[in-house]
Amino acid sequence: MERRTNQHLPRRQRPPIHEHMTYDLYIGDRTFSSWSLRGWLMLEKFNLPYRTHLVGLYSGTMAADLAPLAPATLVPALRMPDGTVVGETMAMAETLAERHPDAGLWPDDAKARATARWLSAAMASGFSALRSACPMQLDHVAVGFAPTDAVKADLARIETLWSHARSMATGDGPWLFGRYSLADAFYAPVAARIVGYDLPVSAIARDYCDATISDPAFKAWRTEGLKTTYDPFPYTITAERRAWPGA
Numbered sequence: 001m002e003r004r005t006n007q008h009l010p011r012r013q014r015p016p017i018h019e020h021m022t023y024d025l026y027i028g029d030r031t032f033s034s035w036s037l038r039g040w041l042m043l044e045k046f047n048l049p050y051r052t053h054l055v056g057l058y059s060g061t062m063a064a065d066l067a068p069l070a071p072a073t074l075v076p077a078l079r080m081p082d083g084t085v086v087g088e089t090m091a092m093a094e095t096l097a098e099r100h101p102d103a104g105l106w107p108d109d110a111k112a113r114a115t116a117r118w119l120s121a122a123m124a125s126g127f128s129a130l131r132s133a134c135p136m137q138l139d140h141v142a143v144g145f146a147p148t149d150a151v152k153a154d155l156a157r158i159e160t161l162w163s164h165a166r167s168m169a170t171g172d173g174p175w176l177f178g179r180y181s182l183a184d185a186f187y188a189p190v191a192a193r194i195v196g197y198d199l200p201v202s203a204i205a206r207d208y209c210d211a212t213i214s215d216p217a218f219k220a221w222r223t224e225g226l227k228t229t230y231d232p233f234p235y236t237i238t239a240e241r242r243a244w245p246g247a
Contacts, residue, residue, distance in 0.1 A: 023050040024079040028057040030225025034136040034189030039076030041185035116183040130154040142239040174211035
């Protein structure tokens with residue numbers, strides 16, 4: 001079990017953790033679990049108190065680790081302070097936004113907020129070609145990976161949605177709607193896939209991906225994940241490898 005430390009935040013911004021209001025987040029291996037990354041960012045980026053519990057995706061203990069959270073069988077899973085268990089990242093997102101209306105999880109503007117929900121739901125249910133061909137891995141960059149037409153179509157659709165979000169952004173922040181929102185948490189693994197497989201996207205999309213992987217929270221997640229090594233590596237990647245940007 002791990003307790004949230006907020007080490008990348010100035011001390012004055014680190015709220016005290018109270019046991020009666022602390023969430024328990026069950027996650028998979030950080031280097032590979034894209035869904036877990038989304039769930040973790042929902043809590044970490046909005047200063048919500050939580051503890052993390054690592055589930056053994058590759059050690060064979062997943063079913064036993066999640067047994068206390070039945071009927072949840074997948075990560076991430078969130079146990080709320082009252083014991084209620086919530087699975088599926090969209091349900092977690094809406095539950096947290098409802099419980100913490102002042103935390104700014106969704107954009108303030110109603111039109112942008114509706115659009116952010118739409119884009120997040122589209123991520124949760126779509127882009128199957130990209131997910132299948134490019135499973136998230138934060139270990140290295142696969143050089144020379146050749147995306148299929150289906151992957152290219154997913155990338156084009158993602159760029160269309162990102163451009164639409166930016167057209168509604170307020171302020172000059174680097175995020176989809178200007179200020180960081182749950183939509184950025186949902187698309188963080190997409191950005192990681194684009195970087196990790198060196199996928200062909202526009203300069204604007206690449207800038208967004210760079211902002212995502214350079215964010216202190218993302219970097220902390222990746223650093224923690226790299227403390228675990230895998231032999232053999234869970235995914236077969238035949239392309240040439242180079243170091244992760246900034247590594």
